[in-house]
Amino acid sequence: MTYKEKYDFLVSRLAEVVDLSRAAAVLAWDQQVNMPRGGMKARGDQLATLSSLAHARFTSPEIGELLQDLAAYERELPYESDEASLIRVARREYEKETKLPAKLVTELAKAANDGYAAWLQAREAKDYGVFRPALERIYRLMVEKAQALGYRERPLDAFVDESEPGMTIVDVEKLFSELKETLVPLVAAIRERLDRVDDSVVLKYYDKDAQWKIGLEAVRAIGFDLDARGRQDLSVHPFTTSFSPDDVRITTRLREREFTMGFFASLHEAGHGTYEQGLPKRLERTILCRGASGGLHESQSRLWENIVGRSHEFWEFFYPTMQRYFPEQTSGVSLDSFYAAVNRVQPSFIRTEADEVTYNLHIMIRTELEKAVFDGQLAIADLEQAWNDKYQEYLGIVPKDPVDGVLQDIHWSGGFGASFISYTIGNIVMVQLFEAACREIPNLKAGFAKGQFAPLLHWMNDHVHTHGAKFQPLELVRMATGAELSARPYLDYIVTKFSALYGL
């Protein structure tokens, strides 16, 4: 076989693996959106079979030989070509997946399964102690996993590299300490003047049908294709999944007395959705047909949720629609007041409901705790206390109940590593990308006030989405913005926006 033939053969074998994982995504979507509860057991078996077949086919010696044979071909090709990138990314993942002993994978899956059950029970009992043994088991297995995968300097690097390929925990720490320096005092300053912003308008009663409809209007307006290439449904936790760039599913949830929850969940997921719908035809059915990293994916969701959806310009465009749908609720509320209401800062316990300013502190707390455990400075047994201490330190509040504290996120029930970093990296990248777009497109932000979102979407299509998973996050940020990853632009954005809002 020629190199080209071998390459095509590799692509066709990997296409089957892609098909299997997309099929699994359909099953997982159905599980959260439609499945009657009786279906749980069978669905678990079906998903396990699909994932074990996908793993077996991906890690087969045949793939290993093809990758070896194609090493010379890869060196001949430009680094940024689709072909070289596919071989490079396939090799990276092949090496990772073949490093993990099957026994460890199975044990981790079991521990995650039991961990989820224990987490639910602990929440029910409002008792961290119920979850602790499961979490200790998960942590021990995660240490083993880090050893098996290998890492640059510290075990946590193995997990940082999983969600943000090419980055280390030191990179992350540097970003976080920069954020902390500005955000902690900013939050403290805002806490002194919380009552400058009144958000009672979004806490009135909002009919769910009308919420559903206005959410769809907003999603459509920013350019997520809800007709031929996507749809929105309801689920307990909002999420986005993709079965191909031409079939992307987003979900939302609605609460009658919290308009912002459903509306911004829709925009957030639609942001993820634009990434998936923006992946290029030429990469379809390849392993490169997905986002570059968790952080890059979050950069897109937060871009549309926050930079766009919580901008004054967006509401200049959309407030008339809001008034049309909800004339009573918005009666006597000015555009400026409404804009302020959807941007109200309020130190609170729940990460997923946090405002833009405090959000990163939630992430920082979790990441610092993970790091302390992996560095041997904190025992899993003491996690609850450490959690509460940090909330006191950074946000000035202490949860009374572990359900609002250490038990709030599902993440640790399935694995304990660098589980949250992508959210903050997403925030940082978001601003860098947005500013690069603003430099290239005159009056980009002003256009939002006229409902012109296509220029921003197309810029993201051309500078981010088109590359799929070809590049690592640091490479991609450099290519798209001409700069290194940096927290500075994000901090400037936050300080400017919220100083204005709170008169600081």
Add this chain to the structure above:
Amino acid sequence: MTYKEKYDFLVSRLAEVVDLSRAAAVLAWDQQVNMPRGGMKARGDQLATLSSLAHARFTSPEIGELLQDLAAYERELPYESDEASLIRVARREYEKETKLPAKLVTELAKAANDGYAAWLQAREAKDYGVFRPALERIYRLMVEKAQALGYRERPLDAFVDESEPGMTIVDVEKLFSELKETLVPLVAAIRERLDRVDDSVVLKYYDKDAQWKIGLEAVRAIGFDLDARGRQDLSVHPFTTSFSPDDVRITTRLREREFTMGFFASLHEAGHGTYEQGLPKRLERTILCRGASGGLHESQSRLWENIVGRSHEFWEFFYPTMQRYFPEQTSGVSLDSFYAAVNRVQPSFIRTEADEVTYNLHIMIRTELEKAVFDGQLAIADLEQAWNDKYQEYLGIVPKDPVDGVLQDIHWSGGFGASFISYTIGNIVMVQLFEAACREIPNLKAGFAKGQFAPLLHWMNDHVHTHGAKFQPLELVRMATGAELSARPYLDYIVTKFSALYGL
């Protein structure tokens, strides 16, 4: 390995094949219920990968060896045991699937794909000639398929055996000639007095939301679990699919001016659904966890649609609900008139909309045409003319447009064999089963008037569903009813019911 270990190993390997085909069923359900049209291409790839993996795993030499090794074990076990049945059914299917050359399978899949496109075009153009070449190609490949599979006496037997294992086209012909002898004159007699039944009540305007809700009430009433173990959705063509006995999906469609279409589609599919929900726990995730044949499955859907849903007793129970949902439409319409309306006989062109009496003639016509083609007495080129002649002969009407005639069913676009026989076998089996249940349960039918459907459902659970696919249809009918398959009870049922309605 001991026999027991080998058997368990076989079961575990087959469980993976089951998982793959159930996963494919989820993808197919989603395709018809939710999928945006952009998803078509990727979904086709995903389904093809799942089915080719399932086929490859099922026909692997490893399975062949296990089946061979287990032959002696099977002989030691009672024929009706789960173990012997599983080995027996697995062997039968293994032999079938390994007989088909991969090339023929691929060519048939392509021909079906092209055939579907040609069928759609022909319907668009209202021209059978557009479909003909595709159908000729399909027929040639089906002849090859019959040769590859082998058959008892005539090529069509290969396809009869596929949907009704153990039966031949001669068995089917015998049933059909018995039906014809009674039904053709019955239809002729009713045609003289069509206006004795007025169905204008079901042709009034019915709000779709209310139709949806009353359909769910009826489905729930007959015992299909819509909460924990199933759900109903809308689709273009109603169908039932199952991902496990605890996750069964039915669909319906609604037409504003034809109440019966949606209502009886719901009952029909819920009937299929009771079969799937009734399959026993002990067979879950095995190849026996499905209905015994196409005909047996139809016996359940038609039982709940017709014997129950179109009975006077059912409406004694349900007409008050109907009046509550639709007070205007039913105003001044007596129970008896409504009962007559939902049972109106009307020779018509479209099989899926046919009444109980004429339905079998539609099936008979198609089966006679298939037989004539396979016997070399009819060319595919002359199929349209032959179709129209038979409609004249049996129903006294001739379609003006091939869309209402030879182009009406999707079936032949994907294969040309004994494609329709299960519908009529279902009708026949339905009455035999129902009468056996009536012999064992006093006042079974009278109970319908009080909404008591559980005794009938439980009888079917115990005498039909519990066996899954262990037995062939003729065996199962014998076991459940103590009698051989016979058209006589069905004809008695039809003649009694419709003589009364039409005063014959």
